[in-house]
Amino acid sequence: AQKVTQAQTEISVVEKEDVTLDCVYETRDTTYYLFWYKQPPSGELVFLIRRNSFDEQNEISGRYSWNFQKSTSSFNFTITASQVVDSAVYFCALSEYTGGFKTIFGAGTRLFVKA
Amino acid sequence: SAVISQKPSRDICQRGTSLTIQCQVDSQVTMMFWYRQQPGQSLTLIATANQGSEATYESGFVIDKFPISRPNLTFSTLTVSNMSPEDSSIYLCSVGTGGDEQYFGPGTRLTVT
Numbered sequence A: 001a002q003k004v005t006q007a008q009t010e011i012s013v014v015e016k017e018d019v020t021l022d023c024v025y026e027t028r029d030t031t032y033y034l035f036w037y038k039q040p041p042s043g044e045l046v047f048l049i050r051r052n053s054f055d056e057q058n059e060i061s062g063r064y065s066w067n068f069q070k071s072t073s074s075f076n077f078t079i080t081a082s083q084v085v086d087s088a089v090y091f092c093a094l095s096e097y098t099g100g101f102k103t104i105f106g107a108g109t110r111l112f113v114k115a
Numbered sequence B: 001s002a003v004i005s006q007k008p009s010r011d012i013c014q015r016g017t018s019l020t021i022q023c024q025v026d027s028q029v030t031m032m033f034w035y036r037q038q039p040g041q042s043l044t045l046i047a048t049a050n051q052g053s054e055a056t057y058e059s060g061f062v063i064d065k066f067p068i069s070r071p072n073l074t075f076s077t078l079t080v081s082n083m084s085p086e087d088s089s090i091y092l093c094s095v096g097t098g099g100d101e102q103y104f105g106p107g108t109r110l111t112v113t
Helices: none
Strands: A003-005 A010-014 A019-021 A024-026 A032-039 A046-052 A059-061 A064-069 A074-079 A088-096 A103-105 A109-114 B004-007 B010-013 B019-025 B031-037 B043-050 B068-072 B075-080 B089-096 B108-112
Touching: A003 A088, A003 A103, A010 A019, A019 A109, A024 A074, A032 A074, A046 A059, A046 A064, A046 A074, A074 A088, A103 B043, B004 B089, B019 B031, B019 B089, B019 B108, B031 B075, B043 B068, B043 B075, B075 B089
Parallel strands: A010 A109, B010 B108
Antiparallel strands: A003 A024, A019 A074, A032 A046, A032 A088, A059 A064, A064 A074, A088 A103, A088 A109, B004 B019, B019 B075, B031 B043, B031 B089, B068 B075, B089 B108
């Protein structure tokens, strides 16, 4: 069965600080996909990144970076030099091949960035 | 990418009534999903709706309570039947193709009084 754990319920940082959001997943599949989504106060879900299980290469996109480690079943997300506009709920998600690629979401981490 | 619209965007309903939520996609998609997001909570998958077959419901969700239609590759409806205050949530439609990122509609905010 697939499962996604985001142990951090809320994180509060001051602007310009770096912050890492943790994500640990469980799956028995060898083929799966991991995602991060952002849900700002407006409510709409914004796709940030997708990683497949065969690609452990870390990725950087501007101030965002992602660290995928199969050995620890983790897919962590780091925001460098955080800004107030980064304040949102961030969801980690998992999609399994044998699950018909339905996507299961973690509980989410609410990030507050204070000016 | 896909652009998804939902109707209504919000509604306030009396307990015991039913509400049908519409989801329209601007392109043909095979897989559509319906999620529920209760206040301050994560997204919970209700069912997967593929065109030409019956919807597949997740544990805890049943067809009598959440009937789904999928008449074609661009449209789906979710009905919340015999509503109670516990059904107050945001209901989201999404589309995706095997491992690709899912695109989400703006959601329907339902309040049951």
